[in-house]
Amino acid sequence: MPRLDDRLKTVARQIVHQANQRNTHVDIGSDHGHLLKALLAAGRIDYGIAIENKRVPFQNSTKTLRGMKADVRFADGLSGLQVDEADSLSICGMGGESMVKILAFHPDRVPKLVILQPNRRADLVRRWAMQNGYALIDEQIAVGHWRYVILRFEKNDSARDACYESVDFEAALLFGPHLIERWQTEFVVGLQEEYSYLKQLKPIAGNAKKRLDAIERILSSSPAVDLPRQPNRAR
Template sequence: MPRLDPRLRFVAGRIRSQVHADIGSDHGHLLAALLATGRVVRGIAIENKPTPLANSRVALARYACDVRSGDGLEPLQPGEADSLSVCGMGGRSMVEILTRFPDRVPDHVVLQPNQRSDLIRRWGLASGFHLIDEHWVGDHRLFEVLEFSRAAADVLSHDDPAYEGLDRSAAVLLGPHHLRRRETKFVERLCEERAYYQGLQVLTPASRERLDAIERSI
């Protein structure tokens, strides 16, 4: 079984299902670890680049796993997977993947964006997925991991309990679970980000919005 870095090890710990699909599987190590430890019974790896696709096929050859070539959720059938992970992409790319084939998104979704987590939170609110947890993972470089679960059909998407009683705009930008827990590394990150924005001579509207949210939340 391949060793996972702290980022993927944390993601793996959030997944347990019958069939799990990993989009942008790269080296295939996440699915290999999930299958080797019995956290999933069958895997589906999807990759659109030739070299990572070949790497995944080698890493997953001994496991009950399909390795498919294609973009995002296109190679997946509706209802085929019970859970889904996408790691190491920007938030905008992840949202494009999730919204292109919404009927193929399973009920449990774990995402590790490299940037723009706010876009993913907005996707959850607009698509009926509740943000059940979120964490910053790592030491020197921090990675954010967000976990979503599909809400019941009779529950309105904007009723996500994660945001209850919070400044909604700040929670979308910074993370409702982060704001509730106020872990040391999260607060330190906010302070560093505030200092960065305050040092800029000109702020874009998006930067100003984020700075305002940080100042309201610290």
């Protein structure tokens, strides 16, 4: 049995289906296939679909999932899935840009429950959800090689997502409305580390500048924390 690291364990915990409901889960970019194997072994899903667009990861998934209730498909993203074939979907370990590309290419094939673990640009994924009628239900942080964010979305078809109401919208898109609201130690430590890093960039522009400005707004309007000391900055 593959042992999932904390990142994939946190993803797996978000894949929850109601009892007596069909639950076929598709994992796009399955690579080693460990997530689906663990979900099947734990009885968390009835059937798994692994999709890979590279030969070696496809072979690895095939080997891992042999003999299990799973199908491994060699395909580019959602082109390997039929409409209504899966009840939930995960994409883990890619950048937000690639995830949004995959999701936007076949919007009609995206299931109602979506779990995403972007390695970067989580803001693009949150924006995709807002624009496509998916509500952001939960956000978790898993600590491993990096600090990973795991996002759970459910289709709601509403024009608005309540979790962005009464918050600094730009900051919430970048860093997560639920994470800012919960203000857990792991999250605050991550913000402080990024703050220290971004403060040293000279010149700073573009997305890095947007992030730095947003972190300063979040930290200044949240419960007291010790900001890393910056000798040249009036505090």
